[in-house]
Amino acid sequence: MSQTFQNIKGTFDILPDPYTDDGGTRIAPSAEWRYVEATVRDVMARYNFDEIRTPILEPTALVARGVGEATDIVQKEMFAFERSDTQYVLRPEITAPVVRSYLQHHLDQRGGVQKLFYIGPCFRAEQPQKGRYRQFHQFGVEVLGTDDARADAETVAVMMAIYDELGIKDTRLRMNTLGTPDRREEYVHALREYLEPYADELSETSRRRLKRNPLRVLDTKLDHEQAILQDAPQLIDYVSDESRAHYDRVQRFLADLGVSYVEDPHLVRGLDYYTETTFELESPDLGAQSALAGGGRYDRLAEVLGSEEPVPAIGFAAGMERLFLALDAAEAERPGLPAPDVFIAALGEEAEQWVFRTTQELRAAGLHVALDLKGRSLKAQMREANRQEADYTLIIGGNELEAEEATVKEMESGEQEDVPFAELSTVLLDKCRTEHE
Incomplete structure (x- = not known):
């Protein structure tokens, strides 16, 4: 009998017609993917963003250094391999590659602030589940070359505009400020001291995070761990006056734009490169895995990747698979198959x-x-x-x-x-x- 093949676990085909995968998730047809991508590009054009496309393959060291050696992505989830003494990785995210490209091609010499957006596949070796795959797709923006609070507010605004344009209205925007890395170290020390007496009550994942990066414990979705965190030190109490002032300006600009949000003192995001403003957009229709998009400021990443000068920057990334789940939940209008004239x-x-x-x-x-x-x-x-x-x-x-x-x-x-x-x-x-x- 001749051998037949199927797609690799954690990946899926995008076909002319919709279908349901083995996990019971509806896979949108190619016409809907084109519609979403066209909507993203249309909104980006209105906000004066230029498209950037980076390779799927990147140096392993770039991702490890940019994302953070202690993160789950680097420790457990990278598709990495070696060929001819060169180490490669299938990109697990796109921010570090964009900053690499910005530095390599001297995009600062184009003049002004660089407002870039991307759409493309990423790869993480995690356990597939609803809305989460080993090959997944992201769109996002990176605004490089300014530390102005208006850049933070505009980044949030363009993110919200895309979901609004697609008819996804029932969302919740959470925001926080991380301050600067030097002040954050004081908070990490205080948080570790607070959590260590509870170590036996924490999950194995949280105990591991407590040793490597206590901030990641704040990401927990477990009810009993969230209860423990209720009385934990809050990061806002450790940020500098300058960081507080920046965050206040961001909030004022968002108020001017009519963007509503809730402040979440436990919101830290999962990657090491974030500083100052951080945010996450959620859909209550998606259940426990409710995140649609998230991002923040990362003013130190360029230096981590070898730049002699700091490059202040802010951006967000959004998962397209989660977006389609939200479209289904909202019963948002989408195009059918293109019909011949x-x-x-x-x-x-x-x-x-x-x-x-x-x-x-x-x-x-x-x-x-x-x-x-x-x-x-x-x-x-x-x-x-x-x-x-x-x-x-x-x-x-x-x-x-x-x-x-x-x-x-x-x-x-x-x-x-x-x-x-x-x-x-x-x-x-x-x-x-x-x-x-």
């Missing part, structure tokens, strides 16, 4: 040749045209035209070729019109333009 059915070999040639001419004129490529009966071709939901159908046989006229049938109304071959392109373009207005 015209389906041309052929009767006989001579008609097939004419239809094949004319189809290309009509496509070149700008029409979406479908035809049969199996030599099926007229009845089967008409069933296919209905299945594809074509707006108009043409039937071409010997009589039509002799008269040099085609009968153009509007499928919804059933109305028909005889059109000379010489006028076919013009008439169909006018009809389809009116149909789509």
